[in-house]
Each structure stands twice: as C-alpha cells, then as structure tokens.
Amino acid sequence: MRELENLKEHILKDYPRLDRSSQFTFACHKNVPCFNECCGDVNIFLTPYDIIRLKKNLRISSTEFLKKYTLSPFDKNLKYPVILLMMGDDAKKKCPFVGEQGCRVYPDRPWACRMYPLGMASPGDESPDLDREFYFLLRESICKGFNEDRQLTVEQWLDDQGINEYDQYGEYFKKLTTHRFFLEGGKLTPQKIEMFFLACYDIDRFRNFVFESSFLEKFEVDDVMREKIRRDDLEMLKFGYNWLRFSMFGDSTMTVRQSVYDSRKAELDAKMKKEKD
Amino acid sequence: MSREIYTCPYCGQELKPWATPEMACWSTRVQYVCFNDNCPYFLKGWDWMRSQFQVNASYRHRFDPVTGETGPLPVWSKDAMKNGIIENQENQCEN
Ligand code: SF4
Numbered sequence: 001m002r003e004l005e006n007l008k009e010h011i012l013k014d015y016p017r018l019d020r021s022s023q024f025t026f027a028c029h030k031n032v033p034c035f036n037e038c039c040g041d042v043n044i045f046l047t048p049y050d051i052i053r054l055k056k057n058l059r060i061s062s063t064e065f066l067k068k069y070t071l072s073p074f075d076k077n078l079k080y081p082v083i084l085l086m087m088g089d090d091a092k093k094k095c096p097f098v099g100e101q102g103c104r105v106y107p108d109r110p111w112a113c114r115m116y117p118l119g120m121a122s123p124g125d126e127s128p129d130l131d132r133e134f135y136f137l138l139r140e141s142i143c144k145g146f147n148e149d150r151q152l153t154v155e156q157w158l159d160d161q162g163i164n165e166y167d168q169y170g171e172y173f174k175k176l177t178t179h180r181f182f183l184e185g186g187k188l189t190p191q192k193i194e195m196f197f198l199a200c201y202d203i204d205r206f207r208n209f210v211f212e213s214s215f216l217e218k219f220e221v222d223d224v225m226r227e228k229i230r231r232d233d234l235e236m237l238k239f240g241y242n243w244l245r246f247s248m249f250g251d252s253t254m255t256v257r258q259s260v261y262d263s264r265k266a267e268l269d270a271k272m273k274k275e276k277d
Numbered sequence: 278m279s280r281e282i283y284t285c286p287y288c289g290q291e292l293k294p295w296a297t298p299e300m301a302c303w304s305t306r307v308q309y310v311c312f313n314d315n316c317p318y319f320l321k322g323w324d325w326m327r328s329q330f331q332v333n334a335s336y337r338h339r340f341d342p343v344t345g346e347t348g349p350l351p352v353w354s355k356d357a358m359k360n361g362i363i364e365n366q367e368n369q370c371e372n
Pocket residue numbers: 038039040095096097098099102103104105106109110113
C-alpha cells in the first residue's frame with residue numbers, strides 16, 4: 001500500500017487544497033478560444049436533483065428524460081445505480097445540450113458542469129487525512145480559461161454557479177449513498193436496486209407507483225404530505241429518500257400503519273396455530 | 278520491497294494509476310485503469326454498448342485498490358479519461 005500513499009501525496013501536491021476563501025484565476029465566456037470544447041466526450045454523472053432540474057427545463061417527464069438522454073452503465077460491483085449523460089455519436093462526442101451559443105440548458109445545467117474547474121473532496125472518502133471538505137483546481141489541458149484575467153475566490157465561484165441549492169439536495173442524497181450499510185460492504189438486491197433507481201431518478205414513475213399501488217395503505221402518510229408530494233417533485237424526492245432509507249437499511253424514516261401490523265400478526269398467529277394442530 | 282504492479286486480466290498490460298473524477302460514484306481517489314487501446318475488453322466493449330444501449334461507446338477495465346473491486350469505466354472515445362492518468366511517479370526509482 002506504500003505506493004498508494006505516495007500517489008495520494010502526489011495528488012494532493014498536484015492539486016493544492018483550497019478553502020472557500022482561496023483565490024484563483026479563471027473565466028469562461030463565449031470568447032475563449034476553447035468555447036464549447038469541454039462539452040463533449042465527458043462522463044457526467046447526474047444526481048437526482050440534476051434530473052429534476054433538467055426534465056423541467058426540457059418540459060418532459062423523468063421517464064422520457066432518462067430514456068432519451070442518459071444511460072445507466074451496468075456494473076455488478078457498483079453499490080447503487082448511477083446515471084450517465086449520453087454523449088452524441090458525432091466525432092466530438094458532443095453533449096446533447098451543447099449548441100452554437102453554448103449550453104442550451106444553462107439555467108439548469110448539471111452540478112458537475114457548474115463545478116468545473118473546481119473539484120471537491122469530502123470526508124467520507126477513503127483518505128484518513130481528510131477530516132474536512134476541501135476544493136482543488138482541475139486543469140484540463142484543452143481549457144484556456146486559466147489564462148483569462150479574472151481573480152475570484154472559491155466562494156465567489158460557487159455563488160456565481162448557483163451551487164448552494166444543489167448542495168442542499170446533494171446532502172440528502174449523500175445520506176443514502178454514504179450510509180453505513182454501504183460502508184460496511186452491504187450489497188443491494190436486484191429488487192432494491194430497482195427501488196433505488198425509481199425513487200432517486202425516475203420521480204414521475206415513482207409518483208405513479210406511490211399513488212396507484214397499495215403503497216399508501218401500508219404507510220402512514222397524512223393528507224398534507226400527500227398533497228405536497230403530489231404537486232412537488234422535490235418533496236417527492238425527499239419522501240423517496242425516506243422510503244429508501246426505511247426499506248433498504250431499516251432506518252425508522254417511515255411509519256407502517258397499525259393495520260398492516262395487525263394483519264401481519266393475525267397471519268402469523270394463524271400459521272402458528274396450524275403448526276401446533 | 279517490490280513495487281506493486283497491477284495488470285489487466287484481459288490483456289496482461291500494466292494498469293495505469295488514474296485520478297478519479299468528481300461525482301463519480303467511486304470514493305477511492307486513485308484507481309487503476311487499463312488504457313491499452315488494443316485490450317480485447319475495450320475492443321469488445323463497443324459492440325456490447327451498442328447492443329445494450331444503442332450508443333457508440335465502450336469501457337475500460339478499472340481496478341479499485343482500496344476496495345479490491347473491479348468494473349468497467351465507460352468511455353465515449355479512445356482518448357476519453359486519458360488526461361486523468363497520473364504519469365509521473367517519483368517513487369518508481371525508490372525500489
Ligand atoms: S449540460 Fe451544458 S454545460 Fe454540461 S456538458 Fe452539456 S452543454 Fe456543456
């Protein structure tokens with residue numbers, strides 16, 4: 001593992017740690033010679049919040065969005081399903097949203113596109129020396145933005161890019177993906193992977209499932225909450241996270257109806273009685 | 278002490294240390310990837326991705342030295358992800 005330690009050091013040296021008040025030089029605008037060059041041939045992983053913003057921007061359902069613009073690469077070792085933005089079939093492998101004038105979904109562009117050129121490392125990553133979050137600069141060789149004459153702080157960049165709203169929903173998602181179930185090496189069954197996919201990424205199909213299956217007969221969900229999740233994708237998403245934590249990890253984030261317990265108990269009693277006879 | 282060398286189970290070439298990009302689902306910051314353009318795994322991947330997802334993409338063999346897990350790293354082109362390769366390793370001469 002010695003080599004690994006050296007590599008980590010090397011990375012930390014190559015990417016000096018920045019905090020929110022650190023300054024760097026960077027600008028990206030229509031007149032940089034590399035304009036739009038970076039919007040192709042990249043792996044952009046979409047978060048649940050990214051998908052909600054994008055499908056709204058495009059005025060389509062999450063189901064249609066996923067089908068048309070993404071793929072969920074198969075990997076039996078992945079802890080949970082991930083969504084990758086599908087690049088084009090042209091020579092440059094262009095992002096489906098890049099146009100002459102730049103990003104066509106700019107107000108709702110994904111988190112990863114906002115962050116560049118900043119990278120972020122958070123505690124919970126494997127490095128033991130990482131006690132708190134820090135930032136670093138990713139210098140893609142094609143990117144001429146570093147030659148621009150503009151000084152700004154990390155904080156300014158994050159504000160400028162509207163990262164804060166993303167972070168708020170990112171936190172909820174992180175609670176799922178960094179749950180001790182995963183840290184302790186837990187693996188999801190195919191059925192749970194499907195549940196994860198549904199509640200995190202396909203919010204419209206998840207809503208149908210909640211309202212059209214026997215879901216609401218099983219869980220206590222009051223009228224106010226029902227109304228909220230019926231109307232609001234973000235409320236639906238938060239609700240979905242709670243449901244996933246309950247069903248994947250056994251966290252007490254949902255309340256099962258008494259009637260479900262009662263009928264379960266009656267079933268068990270009948271079974272016991274039968275075995276006794 | 279000998280240096281750890283990881284090799285690709287598909288082509289036998291040495292895997293290259295690679296800096297994991299942000300927001301990927303992998304928490305390990307340095308992983309090992311086979312960047313051999315003639316690796317059969319990478320070459321076969323194009324057909325597989327086309328048949329599964331109707332896309333012109335492939336994947337490379339990836340190894341996570343912390344968890345010991347392996348899996349595919351999706352790529353859209355031959356050169357994709359290559360700028361994440363960590364080439365310079367002073368520690369090589371120590372052994
Ligand atoms: S979503 Fe927009 S900013 Fe992101 S890669 Fe595509 S075109 Fe570029």
